[in-house]
Amino acid sequence: MSTKIADLAEKLGIETKELREKLKELGFEVSPKARVLEDEVADLVYEELSEKGGASDGEGGESNNEDDSDVAEIYDEIIAQQQERQIIKSQRKKTAGKIKEEPPKSPTSTPVLTASDSIEMGDFISVKEFSEKTGINAAKIIGELMKNGILANVNQQIDFDTTQIIATDLGITVHRLRTAAGADELMSGDISNMIKEDDSSLLVERPPVVCIMGHVDHGKTKLLDAIRNTNVVDGEAGGITQHIAAYQVSKKNKLITFLDTPGHEAFTEMRARGAKVTDIAILVVAADEGVKPQTVEALNHAKEAGVPIIVAVNKMDKPNANLDKVRAELSEHGLQAEEWGGKTVFVPVSAIKGEGIDALLDMILLTAEMEDLKANPNREAVGTVIEAHLDHSLGPVATIIVNTGTLKIMDYVVVGKAHGRIKLMKDHTGKSMQTAVPSTPLLIAGLSITPKSGDILQVVRDDKMAKGRAEEIRMIMKKEEEERMSGLNQLISTVKSEKILRIVLKADTKGSLEAIKGSISKIKDEDVAIKIIHGGVGTVTKSDVMMASASRGIVIAFQVEYDSPVVPKIATHENVEIKMYKIIYNLLEDIKKILSGLLEPEITEVVLGRAQVRQVFFSKKNDMIIGCRVLSGKLQNKAKLKIIRNSSKDTEDQIVGKGIVDSLRKVDELVKEIGEGNECGIKYKGDIVLQEGDILEAYIEEEKHRTIT
Ligand code: GDP
Numbered sequence: 001m002s003t004k005i006a007d008l009a010e011k012l013g014i015e016t017k018e019l020r021e022k023l024k025e026l027g028f029e030v031s032p033k034a035r036v037l038e039d040e041v042a043d044l045v046y047e048e049l050s051e052k053g054g055a056s057d058g059e060g061g062e063s064n065n066e067d068d069s070d071v072a073e074i075y076d077e078i079i080a081q082q083q084e085r086q087i088i089k090s091q092r093k094k095t096a097g098k099i100k101e102e103p104p105k106s107p108t109s110t111p112v113l114t115a116s117d118s119i120e121m122g123d124f125i126s127v128k129e130f131s132e133k134t135g136i137n138a139a140k141i142i143g144e145l146m147k148n149g150i151l152a153n154v155n156q157q158i159d160f161d162t163t164q165i166i167a168t169d170l171g172i173t174v175h176r177l178r179t180a181a182g183a184d185e186l187m188s189g190d191i192s193n194m195i196k197e198d199d200s201s202l203l204v205e206r207p208p209v210v211c212i213m214g215h216v217d218h219g220k221t222k223l224l225d226a227i228r229n230t231n232v233v234d235g236e237a238g239g240i241t242q243h244i245a246a247y248q249v250s251k252k253n254k255l256i257t258f259l260d261t262p263g264h265e266a267f268t269e270m271r272a273r274g275a276k277v278t279d280i281a282i283l284v285v286a287a288d289e290g291v292k293p294q295t296v297e298a299l300n301h302a303k304e305a306g307v308p309i310i311v312a313v314n315k316m317d318k319p320n321a322n323l324d325k326v327r328a329e330l331s332e333h334g335l336q337a338e339e340w341g342g343k344t345v346f347v348p349v350s351a352i353k354g355e356g357i358d359a360l361l362d363m364i365l366l367t368a369e370m371e372d373l374k375a376n377p378n379r380e381a382v383g384t385v386i387e388a389h390l391d392h393s394l395g396p397v398a399t400i401i402v403n404t405g406t407l408k409i410m411d412y413v414v415v416g417k418a419h420g421r422i423k424l425m426k427d428h429t430g431k432s433m434q435t436a437v438p439s440t441p442l443l444i445a446g447l448s449i450t451p452k453s454g455d456i457l458q459v460v461r462d463d464k465m466a467k468g469r470a471e472e473i474r475m476i477m478k479k480e481e482e483e484r485m486s487g488l489n490q491l492i493s494t495v496k497s498e499k500i501l502r503i504v505l506k507a508d509t510k511g512s513l514e515a516i517k518g519s520i521s522k523i524k525d526e527d528v529a530i531k532i533i534h535g536g537v538g539t540v541t542k543s544d545v546m547m548a549s550a551s552r553g554i555v556i557a558f559q560v561e562y563d564s565p566v567v568p569k570i571a572t573h574e575n576v577e578i579k580m581y582k583i584i585y586n587l588l589e590d591i592k593k594i595l596s597g598l599l600e601p602e603i604t605e606v607v608l609g610r611a612q613v614r615q616v617f618f619s620k621k622n623d624m625i626i627g628c629r630v631l632s633g634k635l636q637n638k639a640k641l642k643i644i645r646n647s648s649k650d651t652e653d654q655i656v657g658k659g660i661v662d663s664l665r666k667v668d669e670l671v672k673e674i675g676e677g678n679e680c681g682i683k684y685k686g687d688i689v690l691q692e693g694d695i696l697e698a699y700i701e702e703e704k705h706r707t708i709t
Contacts (some may be wrong), residue, residue, distance in 0.1 A: 003042035005035060012049050012400050022049060048137045060589060087500055118173040124157040134172050144169055172690065175202070175378070191276070191456055194382050195375065195404040202376040206438040207248065207255035208368035209401055213298035213311075213672040214284030215291075219314040222351035224283055226261055244386035245399040246441030247428040251361040256368075257401065257439050267645035277384040277401050280367050282360070283335075284314050287321035287348070291329035297518075299333055308371065310345045310363050317350040373382045381405035383457035385415060386441070388450050396450035399443050400457050405437040407459065412466045414445075414454030417477065419470035420447040421463065452585070466692065480586075499528045499595055502553025504544045505535040508560050512584070513537055516558055519588050528595050539563040540578060542570055549574035558587060604681035608698040609633020609676065613690050617681070622659070624684045628696065635680060636673040637664040639698040645689060647695045659686020661698065 009019040020032075023045060037045065068616050098381075103287070108667075114628055119133040127145070138154045144166040145152045160167075160176050167174045175238055176199075212220045246259050251534040257275065259278065269275050281302035285295055302309050313326050327337045327346060336342020342524035349356030396418065411422045423446035425433040436442045444457075448470070460466050503520070507513035513535055520530055533551050535546070540555055541563040546557045555571070555578040562568060563576075571578050581587040615627035628635070643657040664671050665681040674680045686688060 001163055002036035003039050005037055008037065008042050008046060011046065014049075016416070019045075019049075037225055048139060071132040082214040084373075105317075108679075117171060118175065119167075119173045121160060121163060122176070123160055125163055126155055126157050127152055128154045130158070130163065133169070136170060140171075143164065150571035151484050156631070182360060189430045191382055191403055192559050194456070194458070194514055197376050197404075202378065203374035204377060206373050206375045207257050208279040208364060208371065208373055209246075209259065209439055210282060210364055211259040211261070211278045212284060213302065214282075214297075217291070218284045218286040218289065218292070218295070219285050219351045223282070223312060223314060223349065226349075226351045226354050226357050227258060227361070228260075229506055230354060244426070244428040244443050246401060246440060248441060251358075251359065251365060254365055256361060256364055259401075259441075261387065276305065277386070277403070278305070278307050278362055278419050279373055281309050282364075283309050283311045283328070285311060285326050285671045286315045286317045287313045287326060288315055290322070290325050291333070294477045295330075296333055297514050299330075299335065300509065301515070304509050305509050307365050309335065310347065310360070311337075311359055311365060313346055313348045314351050316348045316356065323348055354635060373439075375404040377404075377406050377437045380459040381411065381436070381457070382459070383407060383455050384449050385455040385457065387453055388455075390420070390450050390456035391445070394445040397443055397445045398447065398451050398455075398457075399441060401435050402438050402440050402442070405459065406438075407440075407442070407444075407457075409434050412457045412461065412463055413444075413459050414466045415447055415457040416451040417470055417474045418447040418449045418451045418455075419463075420445050421466075442537075459535060501528065501530045501591070502548070502551045503530060503532050503591075504548045504555045505532050505558070506540050506544060506554060506555065506560050507535075507537055507558040510537055512558055515585065516556075516584060519584065522593060523588065523592055523595065525595060530591065531597065540567055542553070543576055545576050545578070546570045548576045552658070554579060556587060556591075557581065558584065559691040600630040604702050604704060605699045606702055607633070608636050608639055608700060611635050611680070611682075611696045611698065612694050613694045614679070615694065616690060616692060619689060622684075622686050622689060624690055626682050626684055628680055628682055630674055630676050630678050630680065631695075632676055633698070634673050634675045635661060635664060635682070635696075635698050636700070637661055637671070639700055641684070641686065642697040642699065643686065644688065644695040644697060645691070645693075653695075655684055655690030656694075659684050659688075659690075659696075 005019060006016050009016040011017065014022075023037075039623055104207070119130075121130075121133075125133075125136055127141050130136075131141055142152055142154070145158065145162070147169075148162070148165060150158070150162065161175070196351060201293075212224055214220050226251055230249075245261050246257060248255050248257050250256075281298070283295065283302065284297055285291060299309065307535075311326070311330060313321075313323050315321060321345070327340060330344070330346075331337065331340065331342065335344040337344055337346045339346070346369070347356055347360045349360055351357075383400040384405050385403045386399045386401060388396065391397045398414075398415065407422065407425070409422055409425050413420060422444050424444065425436060426443040427433050427436075428441055433442060456470075460469060473643050505513065505520075506514060507516060516534060517535055520532065523530060531553075533553055534547055536544075539560050539562060540557045544555050545567060547553075552578075555576060557578060557580045559582055560580075568578065570576075579587075580591065581590075609630060610632050611628040613626050614629055616624060617627060618625040626660045639661045641659045641661060642654045642655045643659065645656045647653055661685040662685045664674060664683075666674055666678065671680075690696075
């Protein structure tokens, strides 16, 4: 069926000549001799040209949708026809309805039906979807694609790069909506790929995230308090209803985020899980005490993480404060003070007096500037969990720091094994929030379960995706756990007899080694012990295996490989287990499990009830059939019995023997148990002969596996 060009022009209220030009602009090459158009093409053209006045204002959405599906079908057909024509190179004289194979001369000269001049897409978008999002007619998009040598139909998927090219020609900006990271990526904790932007022009400055590390008692907590008190943002009193493990201060109109978890354990754990949230580390050293073991540990952690260090020499108010001593000691560990020609900033402070805090904040801002910390606030958020717990009224809550993007209330998220929808967002003062931009610390609620620190939060499209991704993560974790457990069980049986777990520990760095040693030393139980027989930095060697073999221990390797492929073979031969870890948390959990397996189960007696012997029916040695009455609780078949004779209120019960209920009858019927007040027949087996009046206390033994926490 066809439509006359003249009729269509009349319907549109324009001249035939004008219509012919418009057809050309739209990408339809119509021969000057042609008088008719295929109906489908005529409809499309009518829709395109008549819509100019109305469709772009967003009205008539309903009919648009219907048309869209028509458009889809028609275009599929047209493209199919066109492809056919191209293949067979048919010279058929078809004058109308032919899609132009040459690009339209000036696609942008036609006023486009731009509903939106900026759209978001994933890696791919269909022509139809692109049309819907931009309000540009599908025909026009197809024409534009053709211009770029791409033959597409409305349902065809076009990739981001292609979309960007045609969008630019159409005057539209496209932003890439990143595909949500896969379960593996989320689990690795490495967000570098997730937060990487395709386009650096989208990045804007973000506040630095700072953590405070150092030796115990050198004033980390006091320093965090001093900073909070002087410059906290929106610090009106009384607002804090929930402790948030991070806060922000404002200095020179710039924000700084502080992790409010002094000590490097949190830092280490997060780093061990691959998470990187800290931009700058403040190393607190007490001016009177100087460098201590944990100072060095903290320093190594920061160095390994590649995080710039600012030294805060604290307790400068003390009479024996010695700044130079601290400078000298730290220079031995590779931190040369600027004053001494090095690169490390040393800021003398007194947390107690609040002195030097401003200078410290200035230095943080200066360092941040040099680090060029940026993120894209206009994208779906990615964040890192700093701390999480179960709140009695809110359920699982987590303090997170937004790494990139803007987190919004009611966003769907996946956070480690948890999923959910953000139902509540609070800042560090307890104020509700609707959105949180990069580097903002905040408390969120609405998760299915409590996540772990270091877990990555990712905003996803919908509930289904959040659930799916969390489920994938759960499955991967379960599988890993099972694999680890099968090895563990073997190990448990080998070292069970000795009640001591001997470990040869190898780690990638001194910092990790010390951190693991420290954490292991905290796992305690009086019945079993752990002994690190050797700890070192580097790959697992043959001599490590031999050492473990000699002492019937195991090798634990953290973030390191075998020295050579023969090492695992030697281990198999020597019957030595080598356990390799990438995550400190898993390592410690496994050690706890091994130790728990070494513990004898705890046996507890659970009293079921008491019965009194009323009559002895039959007696052959210690095999007896007796009649009883249940005085309290219940009797149970196969329950153990304690026999109490001459029981009286005034004296303590005398246990004169033990036995079991071999079978239990109520009248003639065998029963599993019988309750208080009932008469019953018992087939008894035991070490003494029962007498009338004896009390039988029935109990069962429960084995409880002890676990080390
Ligand atoms: P943390 O273990 O590193 O968190 O250390 P704290 O912040 O708990 O401080 C340890 C001790 O040092 C406390 O008794 C503080 O009062 C004291 N302290 C902290 N900062 C200063 C300071 O600037 N001057 C003095 N004189 N004492 C301080």
